[in-house]
Amino acid sequence: MARLIRTEKEVEGRYEEVWLVVEEDSLDQWPAGPREIVGRDAVRVDGRERATGQAVYTADLAKPGMLHTAVLRSPHPRARVARIDLAPALAMPGVHAAIGPGDIEQLTSDCSFQGEAIAAVCADSLAHARTALRAIVCEFEVLEPLLDPDEAVRQGSLLGEARERSRGDYERGLAEADVVVEAEFRTQVVLHNSMETHQAVVEWMADGVEVHISTQYIWGIRDAVAQGLALPPDKVRIVCHYMGGGFGSKNSPDDYTFIAAELAKRTNRPVKCALTRREENTAAGNRNATIQRLTVGARSDGTLTALGGEFVNAVGWDGWSSGTEGPMQMLYACPNVKTTTYGAKLNLPPMKAFRAPGFVEGTFGLEALLDELATKLDLDPLELRRRNHTEATPEGNEYSGKNLLECYRRAEPHWERRHEVRARSTETVKRGVGMASQIWYGGGGPPSYAWIRVGSDGRATVVTAMQDSGTGTKTAMAQIAAEELGIPLEHVTVTLGDSDRGPYAAISAGSSTTPSMGPAVRAAAADARGQIEDIAEQRGLKGAPVHEVVDVLEDSQILGKGARGPNPTGMQVLTFGVQVAEVAVDIETGEVWVERIAAVHDVGRVINPLGASSQIEGGIIQGIGHTLSEERLHDPATGRLLTTTLDAYKLPTIADVPEIVSELIDEPDTHLTNLGSKGLGEPPIIPTAAAIANAIRDATGADVRRLPISREEMLRALREAETRQKEKVGAPAGV
Amino acid sequence: MQLTVNGHQYEVHGEVGTTLAEALREELSLTGTKIACGEGHCGACTVLVDDEPVLSCITLVHAVDGARVTTIEGLRDHPMIDAFVRSDALQCGFCTPGQIVSAVALVESEPAPTTEQIRHAMAGNLCRCGAYPKIEEAIRTWQG
Structure with missing residues (x-):
């Protein structure tokens, strides 16, 4: 039965209350683990069209x-x-x-x-x-022009109100801390x-x-x-x-x-x-620059007592002030957290959402700060994170599913490599290993719909007016339909991309396409399967393959429809993960190479492991660009942009790619829809920068605090570390 | 002027200043060759001119009068296509025809390239989705 509900809808970490007509999701989830088709590698259903140049893009x-x-x-x-x-x-x-x-x-x-x-x-x-x-x-x-984000905040040139978020008593938390670390992090504009x-x-x-x-x-x-x-x-x-x-x-x-x-x-x-x-x-939009002035307080055993931050999003002339404070608010059990986020309105091109907006930047600041704390406390960074893990949301709500500790456990073999990696350092090239955690949304939501038709040849066509932005969701939808119908993958066609040819489909943003569309496609396929079972019963063919049941239908078609059910009420649907980076730093030139990244993410059930590994690799490679080479520069005097070509703006190439090892927990989120799947588009880019920065600290003792980690930034951080070391050595005993 | 594209002879009437990419896409409707930057920085427009990989967006069509041009449309039966699909070496696919043309040029001269050779030959083909690890795998395993 159709039911009208008032619910929270989340895209890219922004919530709004909406009225929705939802249909009850009466299907039980499939058991965990690979099925006949779902959970197994599938090549892209439109791979050949794209590879041969037959696919007609808008540009064509x-x-x-x-x-x-x-x-x-x-x-x-x-x-x-x-x-x-x-x-x-x-x-x-x-x-x-x-x-x-x-x-x-x-x-x-x-x-x-x-x-x-x-x-x-x-x-x-x-x-x-x-x-x-x-x-x-x-x-x-x-x-x-107004170009300076701090100046914009002083002048009150803001997009929206400053966002104050707080829980517990931050000042008391700081007073209770044995160690306090403060640092300012800056991230650049990325295109x-x-x-x-x-x-x-x-x-x-x-x-x-x-x-x-x-x-x-x-x-x-x-x-x-x-x-x-x-x-x-x-x-x-x-x-x-x-x-x-x-x-x-x-x-x-x-x-x-x-x-x-x-x-x-x-x-x-x-x-x-x-x-x-x-x-x-x-x-065409950008990931805006940020300034993050962060403080962490902890007891000597590593228990966080206070987290605080002032975040300035250099939004540009238009756009929105993204949740840069999100990771600080959400990742750890810390009882006292206070953040203020400003969106500076500047005479610079407007930002747009860019793969986990805010969380990529905020995770760099937070997770680098945590490692600075770990160094001060002489604690293993992974152990520090375990000690501050939270089973419920810091606000006391349930997670629909969370396997972050399992991610940490599976990351251990990669983390253990650090002794061997460090040992490969030379006089001038230092090696080290760093890690960072990931938290993000990715639960998707209603409304989303799919239709399906099955012909007498036993072949099915899924019709929904969604889009495949290159993530492979078309393939994932075909897998889900084929699995539910019990027919081969190559007997399913997915028709998408046209608002006149199919029902409403969700945005492909906020890691939401698979978790929004997948349950609707499965529901449509189940509707058709139910009808096919009725016919089988009447033909005395109960349990027979679909093509045998429908082969007398001639021009008759089985039509199914499905809708995405609601998200669980009172629960937060989030994705989690951890990445471990290995780097080499030339301490004479400041050059940094990423040599290996291991990623373990928890996004519920995996539909297509092959496509998922590609998503992870792509996210990490964009993350490496963000960390080491990409920066849109403007002239600080005139504000004129200096990097408007692919020659000046440095995207990663195939020669910049390290060894990438990826692993997914692949446990269905039992509270989430008939699939238990979350999105994977954004999670892999989130922890990469922090993991690399932390690996650099492990290798050299230097605290990099600015992206991209150019040679200048690397050499600055090395000099600062050297000065600190001298002061420490020179200080009188007992101080 | 005359062009041989994928084995077929064409009479091309580009205005002075027309690039090879424009002639292929607009005059001959061979839109498999993509233009992503239009200034020779990204490799998406790569085609073969007399078997050599060339950036067609900065090659004037008049400069290749009489030449033998191979575009992605001429490589539809090349095993490299299957290798890319099998390895999931593409995501959005917009750079892919250029990647495949560059990869074909590489393996035609070096059928079993080393990782180093692959990275060297392919470094001029940008992929924003970051399909690079699987592009490398596709080229390593193109012979099946």
């Missing part, structure tokens, strides 16, 4: 008569357009239309960050559009740089609008476009069959979609608006 779409767009973006972090003249552009060859400030709300003459859109031109080729763009006359009055840039093709149809877009959230785009264009949502069709990466940056339609829509309307042609790589590095 060429509609008849389609026009191409170039966008004029502010070269200044803060400026007013004093004069603009589009006429010269309109006179250029091949140009069909030009729009500027005032034509749509996404184009402005009041520029608050570099990359903000001012005007756009569409032409019969991209080359013509770009040439015409240069003909636009645009004069700027350049204004003083998503999906290989397919943000783009859309918009065409006005006789009745509504059709939008092909590279997106992680078909249904969110549908709503936002409908609202932006004042159309009923049913008149907006969103299509995304294949997309070339998003990592959190492709959840909204953004300026390019509305620019294409307006130009398409004016020209009565389909219009493509695709960001260039340089625009992608400027105006």
